[in-house]
Amino acid sequence: DRPLRQLAADDHLRIGTAVDMSALADDAAYRRLAGSEFSTVTAENVMKWEAIEPRQGEYDYVAADRLVDFAHRNGQKVRGHVLVWHSQLPSWLTSGDFTADQLREILHRHITDTVRHFKGRIWQWDVVNEAFNEDGTLRDSIWLRELGPGYIADAFRWAHEADPRALLFYNDYNTEWTGPKSDAVYELVSRLRAEGVPVDGVGFQGHLGIQYGLPTDMAANFARFDRLGLATAVTEADVRMEMPADDAELATQAEGYRRLLDACLRARHCISFTVWGFTDKYSWVPDTFPGEGAANLFDENYRAKPAYRTLQEQL
Ligand code: XIL
DSSP states (O other): OOOHHHHHHHTTOEEEEEEOHHHHHHOHHHHHHHHHSOSEEEESSTTSHHHHOSBTTBOOOHHHHHHHHHHHHTTOEEEEEEEEOSSSOOHHHHSSOOOHHHHHHHHHHHHHHHHHHTTTSOSEEEEEEOOBOTTSSBOOOHHHHHHOTTHHHHHHHHHHHHOTTSEEEEEESSOSSSSHHHHHHHHHHHHHHHTTOOOOEEEEOOEEEGGGOOOSOHHHHHHHHHHTTOEEEEEEEEEEEESSOOHHHHHHHHHHHHHHHHHHHHSTTEEEEEESOSBTTSOSHHHHSTTEEOOSSBOTTOOBOHHHHHHHHHO
């Protein structure tokens, strides 16, 4: 059996996973698969703001650098995740009493310092993550409230200044299919491009749940972004279900993964397909969606599930 990364190379596609740094340190089977099956990695948590600047002005890049080194040793590219988000912000920031001007300077600094620190070692940056509500309006966040909607364009400009060669992405979920939210992302990136803002790509997270029914028009949706000349990527794929899982559900899950990869393979500029972890042994799903799980390609004993076989055949 050839690993997914080799099969994907024939399609000029990188196949990726989010990496949990404690699993990488403590679990040899995890480390082996992370290195052998994938050609790009994303930090599941250690590049988030709360992790790299736990106290204002005190940076901690140790864990993030460890992942970048792991990637380098294994011939993998790195997706940087994430610069601007409403979540996992340090508490000094969210509970601090800052003026709008100060927050703008804090955000500018965060983007500049972070992107500079990793300069030349990050392939794609998720510059702005999850800025929209389901109805396509901008999400209420510290950034929108304090800086106004222009924070998005500013973030891309600042990131580009700090590392002109990194590919800069807008990333979101429930945008894989057409609808008000993906329309809003489409409008946003069209406008940014027209205004000369340095945005290179759109990431579709790909967090699906089989209980909602699988989306049908993902390929058409990816295609319209592709036609804008933008890169696209599946950035956080997993397909969850209510537990316990049975064979029929695992087959539906495989079909969910198949459709996500299919949308990517059909788009000319879809450059990577990343799963949000590869084993049910370590997954954010049970913690975030109580009663749900089994969302990954391998089970908790590292046995390949039908979804893995499906991707293997498809690549
Ligand atoms: C999740 C991580 O997987 C969890 O470990 C953490 O507790 C919360 O964040 N969208 C994103 C990711 O962009 O950063 C999130 O990751 C999952 C949803």
